Amino acid sequence: MRYKMKDFAAKHGLECGKGCVWGVFGGYHVHIRYAPLGNPRCLVTVVARAEGKEKQLEKFLEANKQKLAISNYGVIGLGLMVCPKFTGEVFARAENILTALTAHLKKAGAGGADVCPYCGQPLGGEGVMTTESDIPFRAHEECFLRALAGARAKDAENAAKPDRKGLGAFGGFLGALFGAVLFVLTYAWWNFGALGGAAGALLAYFLYRKLGGKDSLFAVAYCGGAALLLSLAAFAFGLFMDGREAGGGFSEALQAVAAGGAGTAVFIIDLVCTFLFIAAACAFNYRACRRGRRTVEDGMRRL
Numbered sequence: 001m002r003y004k005m006k007d008f009a010a011k012h013g014l015e016c017g018k019g020c021v022w023g024v025f026g027g028y029h030v031h032i033r034y035a036p037l038g039n040p041r042c043l044v045t046v047v048a049r050a051e052g053k054e055k056q057l058e059k060f061l062e063a064n065k066q067k068l069a070i071s072n073y074g075v076i077g078l079g080l081m082v083c084p085k086f087t088g089e090v091f092a093r094a095e096n097i098l099t100a101l102t103a104h105l106k107k108a109g110a111g112g113a114d115v116c117p118y119c120g121q122p123l124g125g126e127g128v129m130t131t132e133s134d135i136p137f138r139a140h141e142e143c144f145l146r147a148l149a150g151a152r153a154k155d156a157e158n159a160a161k162p163d164r165k166g167l168g169a170f171g172g173f174l175g176a177l178f179g180a181v182l183f184v185l186t187y188a189w190w191n192f193g194a195l196g197g198a199a200g201a202l203l204a205y206f207l208y209r210k211l212g213g214k215d216s217l218f219a220v221a222y223c224g225g226a227a228l229l230l231s232l233a234a235f236a237f238g239l240f241m242d243g244r245e246a247g248g249g250f251s252e253a254l255q256a257v258a259a260g261g262a263g264t265a266v267f268i269i270d271l272v273c274t275f276l277f278i279a280a281a282c283a284f285n286y287r288a289c290r291r292g293r294r295t296v297e298d299g300m301r302r303l
């Protein structure tokens with residue numbers, strides 16, 4: 001039988017939310033986010049007063065990466081996050097990891113659920129439930145408000161950074177162009193280039209942001225549009241080359257498409273897949289855009 005999120009939550013008295021489970025485990029506030037299609041698919045967080053112990057904890061995680069089956073980790077003053085590797089049961093693995101981590105944190109003297117993770121002072125039954133990056137834990141109200149003010153200042157600084165749309169658009173064009181080249185090559189090899197279109201849209205958005213453009217619906221639409229136009233141009237070029245091979249040019253290729261049979265089928269499959277794959281890449285870019293527009297403050301709440 002599968003060991004599901006709700007089995008894990010019930011066993012340890014944790015709360016279940018949408019795609020996540022949280023509560024106190026081994027004396028620490030913990031949080032597990034699990035999304036089968038997410039990236040990362042699973043993120044395990046342990047809230048702890050880790051300030052001043054970051055290096056030591058990183059060393060522990062690096063040394064135990066294999067043993068705990070962790071693919072990635074990060075340590076900040078408020079605790080640590082790890083991504084479990086994906087083999088076997090997700091929650092059995094998360095359980096092992098949490099057992100080992102909380103035991104080590106205790107040994108290392110990192111304050112747990114009875115301590116405010118911001119200041120390291122005992123809560124003594126006081127404090128309020130708050131969230132940071134949507135991860136719930138208990139802290140002093142004043143400490144949380146101070147952290148919130150810091151996050152607001154940082155968000156304002158980020159918002160004040162210029163949105164380099166022009167450079168971003170240039171990057172987006174380069175990404176889409178790379179996709180079009182890939183389209184031509186894969187079309188020549190397999191008579192199927194649609195994957196080049198998707199790669200172009202993804203790379204376009206990546207480069208758009210890399211060159212200083214900010215996440216926006218405009219950016220998502222621009223990158224999708226550029227990838228679509230250049231892919232269609234690449235498709236036309238591929239058809240032209242088909243015509244050349246047949247001893248003619250573009251009109252010969254179009255005749256082959258119009259003649260019905262295999263040529264027509266290949267043409268329709270290519271065209272439909274190009275649209276579908278680029279649409280899927282745009283949906284992915286849109287999700288990245290929504291994540292990118294989220295501020296630090298968005299994840300901070302007093303429960």
Ligand SMILES: [Zn+2]
Binds near residue numbers: 117118120139143
């Ligand atoms: Zn405090």
